[in-house]
Structures are given as structure tokens and as C-alpha cells.
Amino acid sequence: MKARLAGACILALVAVTPAFAHRLDEYLQATTISLDKGHLHGLLRLTPGVAVFGKVLAEIDTNGDGAISQAEETAYADKVLTDLSLSADGKRLDPAIASYKFDKLELLKRGLGEIEIDFDATLPAGPPVRKLVFENHHQGRISAYLVNCLVPEYPIRVTGQSRTRNQSHYELDLSQEPPPVAAPTHGTGLLPWYSASALLVGIPFVWMRRRSGRRS
Amino acid sequence: MKDVSMKSACGVAALGLACTLAAVALSGYAPQPQPGTARIVSAADAFLATLTPDQRKRELFAFDDNEQRARWSNLPTGFVPRAGLSMGQLNVTQRSAAMALMAATLSPKGLEKVKEIVEGDEVLKQGSGGRDQNMFGKDLFYISILGTPSAKTPWMLQFGGHHLALNITIAGEQGILTPSLTGAQPALYTENGKTIRPLGAESDKGMALLNSFDETQRKQAILSFRVADLVLGPGQDGKTIVPEGLKASSMNAKQKAMLLDLISEWVGIVHEGAANARMKEIKAGLDETWFAWSGSTTVALGKNIAAYYRIQGPKLVIEYAPQRLGGDLSMHVHTIYRDPTNDYGRGVTGK
Numbered sequence: 066m067k068a069r070l071a072g073a074c075i076l077a078l079v080a081v082t083p084a085f086a087h088r089l090d091e092y093l094q095a096t097t098i099s100l101d102k103g104h105l106h107g108l109l110r111l112t113p114g115v116a117v118f119g120k121v122l123a124e125i126d127t128n129g130d131g132a133i134s135q136a137e138e139t140a141y142a143d144k145v146l147t148d149l150s151l152s153a154d155g156k157r158l159d160p161a162i163a164s165y166k167f168d169k170l171e172l173l174k175r176g177l178g179e180i181e182i183d184f185d186a187t188l189p190a191g192p193p194v195r196k197l198v199f200e201n202h203h204q205g206r207i208s209a210y211l212v213n214c215l216v217p218e219y220p221i222r223v224t225g226q227s228r229t230r231n232q233s234h235y236e237l238d239l240s241q242e243p244p245p246v247a248a249p250t251h252g253t254g255l256l257p258w259y260s261a262s263a264l265l266v267g268i269p270f271v272w273m274r275r276r277s278g279r280r281s
Numbered sequence: 282m283k284d285v286s287m288k289s290a291c292g293v294a295a296l297g298l299a300c301t302l303a304a305v306a307l308s309g310y311a312p313q314p315q316p317g318t319a320r321i322v323s324a325a326d327a328f329l330a331t332l333t334p335d336q337r338k339r340e341l342f343a344f345d346d347n348e349q350r351a352r353w354s355n356l357p358t359g360f361v362p363r364a365g366l367s368m369g370q371l372n373v374t375q376r377s378a379a380m381a382l383m384a385a386t387l388s389p390k391g392l393e394k395v396k397e398i399v400e401g402d403e404v405l406k407q408g409s410g411g412r413d414q415n416m417f418g419k420d421l422f423y424i425s426i427l428g429t430p431s432a433k434t435p436w437m438l439q440f441g442g443h444h445l446a447l448n449i450t451i452a453g454e455q456g457i458l459t460p461s462l463t464g465a466q467p468a469l470y471t472e473n474g475k476t477i478r479p480l481g482a483e484s485d486k487g488m489a490l491l492n493s494f495d496e497t498q499r500k501q502a503i504l505s506f507r508v509a510d511l512v513l514g515p516g517q518d519g520k521t522i523v524p525e526g527l528k529a530s531s532m533n534a535k536q537k538a539m540l541l542d543l544i545s546e547w548v549g550i551v552h553e554g555a556a557n558a559r560m561k562e563i564k565a566g567l568d569e570t571w572f573a574w575s576g577s578t579t580v581a582l583g584k585n586i587a588a589y590y591r592i593q594g595p596k597l598v599i600e601y602a603p604q605r606l607g608g609d610l611s612m613h614v615h616t617i618y619r620d621p622t623n624d625y626g627r628g629v630t631g632k
Contacts, residue, residue, distance in 0.1 A: 091605065093510055097520070177360045209509035213522040223523045228506045 089176060090116040092204050095211040098197075100221055100239070105186045105197075107160065109145065115176035117207040122173075124204075138167050142182050148203035151186055154195055160186040194224075197237040205233065317554040318432045318454050324385035325430035325438070328378040332366075336375075340366050344428030344436055345632045350625050353439070353446035354515045355464050355615050358423065359416040365425025365439065379424050386438060386449055386456065391550030397479035398445050398463060404470045405443075417443060435630040444615070446515070449551060450626030456555025457629065458548070459620040460518060466604075466613040468585050476583065480614050483601055484585040486543040491574055491590075493536050494527070502527035508575040508589040511602045511617050521621045524593040526573025537567060544592060547599055547618040563597055570594030576603070576610075585611040596620045 093112040098105060113121040125133055125141045142165040151158040163185045168178030201210050210232040214223055217239075225238035332340060342349040342364070354361040368376055384392055399419045406417035415421075421442050428436030435452040444464030450457040465479040478484070494502055504525060513520055529537055544563055549556045563570070576588030585603070587610035592599040598619040603610040622628045 089605065091509065095510070095512070097522070172360070175360070177356060209507070211509060211512060213512055216521045216523055226523060226525065230506050232506050 089114045090207075091209040092117050092121060092207045093209050093211070094201060094203060096199065096201060096235075097213055097215060098199065098237070099215040100188070100197075100217040102221070103188050103190070105151070105158070105160075105188050106163075107149075107151075107184045107186075107199075109149075109182045109184070109201075111145070111180040111182070112178070113173060113176065114207075115174070118174055118176065120207060121204065133167060133170055138165065141180075145182055145203050146184060148201065149184075150198075150200040150202075152198045153188055154191050156189070158186040158188070160184040193241050195239040195241065197239060199235045199237070201233050208233075317456060317552050318451055321382070321385045321438075321451060321456075321552075322430045322432050324378075324382040325426060328375070328382045328424075329426070329430070331375045331378045336366055336370075339364070340424070340426055342425060342427045344630075346427055349425065349427060349439075350437070350448065351516070351518065353441050353448065353462065355444055355446075355462055355511075357416045357443040358421045363423040363425075363442065365423040367421055367423050367442075369420025382424070382438070383440060386451075386552060387447075388549055388552050388556060391552075394463065394479055394550060395440070395445065395447070397477055398465055399442075400472070401465050401467060401470060401477070401479055402443050405466055408467075435626060435632070437625065447550070448625060450630065452626055452629050454554060455558065455626070455629060456551045457620070457623060457626040458551045458555070458559070459618060460624045461547070461550070461618045462515065462616065463547075463550075463618075464613075464615040468612050468614045478585060480601075480616060481585065483543070483546045483616060484580070484611075484614075486539065486546065487574075487588075487590050487601060488580050488586050490536065490539045490543055490572065491578060493539060498527050498531065498536075501531070502572055502574050503578065504573050504575040506575065508591075508602070509605070511600045511615055512591070513598055513600060513619060514615065514617055518619075518624050519621055519627075521598075522593075524571040524573075526571045526591070528568070529570045529572065529594075530568040532572075540570070540572060540592070541567065544597070544599065547616070563594060566595040566597070570597065580611075585614060587611045596622050 091114045093110075093114070095110045095112075097108045097110075099108075100106075122133075124144065125137055127137055127140065128134075142162050146160060146162055149160065151160055161184060163183040164181075165183065166181045167173070168180070170178075172178030173180070199212060201208075201212070208231075212228065212232050212235040214226065214237055217223065220242045222240045222242065223237060224240050225236075227236045228234065329337060329340070349364055352361075352364055358367070366375075366379075368379070371379060383395065387395065399422055402417050402421075403419045406414065409417065422440065422445065423442060425439045426436065427439070428434065430436055430451075433453065435450060438447075438449045438451065440447045440449075441462070444462075444466060446460075446462040447458065448461055463480060468480060469476065469478050471477065491499070491502065512522060529540055532540065541560065541564060545556070545560060548559045548563065551559075571591075571593045573591045573593075574588060575590070577586065578588065580586045586601075587603050589603065590601050598621060599616065601614065601616045604613040604615055620628070
């Protein structure tokens, strides 16, 4: 390894580029949506880049003292939530914050920290085929958005997804299949029937053979 | 009489030995290497034997220590501290034993990839002009063992640092490499006049697969939106997102083979026996596996792609995500390899 390193040199591009290991000029906002019957849960992970952290901090640290208080955290989580919109079948949903967590300011400043916001919304009963729309307009100028849905449990199925190029607008097509009619399977379900049939055919057969055996 | 019987006994024994030797010669017998797990356990025991009692305490964790399992990241160890022993904390003998353990656990190709990632980080350290002595470099890669190395009882080997996190659960003859992260910055450098791209094959094979698609396939495979980072990176254990892109059932036989070859770049990091078993599993679910691409659909000769792609199957998630940190997307890459049904071997060990 030493010998290899002795000869190692960096290409010109790397040589003039500082060794960034952190997010730089974007505010990454990754949302994961999960669904179950009558309920939607969202997890929003926000990672401000170093170069844009000033803009983000200005919105969090409203008293400008250079620190983030509990009250400022709460207010910021609420602010983020107001920049989101959720609707199901054209009707607006009303998400509420379930919890939030801020990494230490030092980490956030370096582009390494994350702000996590969990939110919940009630999903009212609707038709078997449904459309869910999620929008994120928080800090649109500096943000890179990601949005995905976790594979839901049966009977909910995701039948389609579409997004705008920057993923600030996300549409989810859902189908909620009716519970299946219990049908006998080829496994253990038919076993009692096979057993009964075998007995019905087998018993007279054995009985007749015994009788004919006695006669001979 | 006694003499005669002794002679005949010796004759029979000699004949038997001759027959055995002849059979051995005909069968082309050679001493067989230890099977995968026995070889790894021997190497792990040999490594542990080189450590002081205090080092052993820092090196060993309980197999079901979930905090230690999840203590990995794409970030440098200065930002996200790892536990275990760093290469810089080991003397020459201990370091050599640690690398022997890695060599026993990984394939030759996997070991080479790991070395190139580690060396890339050393290059990054040199390139930072000494500013980041405690942030980057080959001394800041950690090794840790969860559980007791055994050929029968499950245990885990972790090796990682900046841009590398290998979590290898050994359960009998199984070697489960999920979740694991590979990355590279710089993703292209030269040493001794030779160009090194630690994740070059992942880039080239991904591009080749995309280029093999016809127009209809490309429309399905290429996403209309930008994917700025890994979706299922560190901290996202056990999650399965709704798959997107082109399903392998819509690929022809050659394209399916190309997809499997691409997947093998991650699967094949671990030793051959474990990799073969895993490839068999992935092959069984291949028709239900999806390939999605986002970003530039061209690449400059000899460079890495500046595009994101994802491979997702019933027991598989792979993401390749160029990073927009420091300018050139192709020079900084993160990748993740998961089995949401078996991350940290939970599907097999139940722990």
C-alpha cells in the first residue's frame, strides 16, 4: 500500500478543490411517506449545505442570538409543515407534527447535521382508486427534494407515481383492493375433501374384497 | 508361520498404500483450502490473538449490539465517530493480521476495491494540504467484531471509515454483506502513472446497461426527475420504497446478464462462496428486479458517470449516487447495497 501511495498523485481538479466531505450548496429535503389504513406518516429529513446554512439559520434563529432554542425548534418545525401540502382525492389533509429532532448546531453549520420532522395525517375513507398529492415548497430556491413512498401493507397498493423534475410535487396513485373471498386452495384446504372421498371409495372396496375372499 | 503372516500383512498394507497413492495421483488430489467460514474464523482468531487485553475490549461487541451495528456512515470518522480499533491504533503485526482477516473474508477483487477506496481517502488527505489530518486517510479506517468468531454461531465483522462501511454477518457458511456502503472521493486518481477508479466498474457497467436498452426500455428506465442523493443511505435500515424504472422481466437475456454482472460488483466484494449463494438468490428474483436511472445519459471516455441509478429487487437495493460536493459530480460517488429482508443478517439469525 505504501509503495502505491508513494506514487499516488491527485488529478488537477482534485488538487485545486478543497476536500469537501459535506453537503455544500443545497438544502437536501428527503421525505419518506408510509401509509396504512386511514393513516399517513411522513418523515422529513433536512440537511442544509454549508454554503446555504446562513439562509436556513436565519429562518430558525429568529432572535438572532446565534443559538437554536427549544421554542425556535418548535416554531421552525411548524413553519416547515406550513410549507408542505397534502391532499387525498382532491381534498386537503391536515398533517400534524408527531416529533422533531435537531442535530447540534455545530454539525448543522458544517453541512453534516440533520433536522428530522415526523408528521402524521388522517387519511379519510375514500374510493378504491385514490390519488394522493404531496408538495414541498420549503426554501424552494436552495433546496434539492427527494420524496418516496414505502411499500404499503396489503390491501393498499401503489399503482403509479409521478413527480416534477425537482420532486417538489409528488403524486401517488393508490388502489385499495377489497378483501379477497376465501377460496379453497390446493394445499391443506382440500385435504379434508380428499380424505373423505378416499374413505367413501376405499371402505366399500375393502369390504367387497373381504367378502369375495371369504367366498373363495 | 508368524513370519509369513507378517510378510503377507505388510504386503497387503503396501498394496493398500500403493493403491491409495495411485488413486490420489489419478484424482489430482491437492490439499483443499479451508472452507470459507473456517478460514475467516482462523484469521479472526489470529487477529484477536495479536491484541492487548485493552485493545480486545475496544474491538469486541455483543453480536446484537444495535448501536454498534448502525455506527457507520459515508462521512469521515472525525464527524461521525466509529468504534472498534482504527488502523492507526494498530502496530505493524496487528495491522497485517487485520488485513489478513479482510483478505480471508473478501474476494481478491473485493479486497482490491477496498484498498482503492482507502487509498483514495489518503489521496484526499494529501490533497487537503494537511488541513484534514484527522479527517481523512488510511489510518482512520476501523475494524470491529460483534459476537465471537465461530464457524457455527453468528457473528459480524465491520470494516469502514470515510466512504466505506462493510457489515459482514457470518452465519455458518453464509457471509451476508448487507448493509454496506462504498464511496470514492476522488473517484478518479492516478498512482504510478495508472488511473484508478475504485468504483469505475459500477459506473461503466451501469452505463453499458443503459446503452443496451431500446427506446421503449429507455423511456421506462430513465426517471424524469433528479435524484440528489441516496434514498436508503445510512440510518435507513429495513426500509423498502416503491420500485421504479424498467423491470428486468422486460429485458432480454443479454440485458439480464448485464444487470447481474452489474449487481455482482457489490455482491462479489465478499468471498466467492458467499457471493455465489447471494447471486443465486438475486437471480431467483431477477424478473421482479427494477433498474432506474436519473441524470446524464452520456459519459466522457475514461470518466465516471454523473448520473444516479438504482437497482431494486425483492431482496436487493443498490443505489449509485454521485455527490454535488466540490463541483464535478463524477469525482465523488456514494453507493449503498442492502437487503431490506436481511440487513445485518437479521433475516437469518433473527437477532
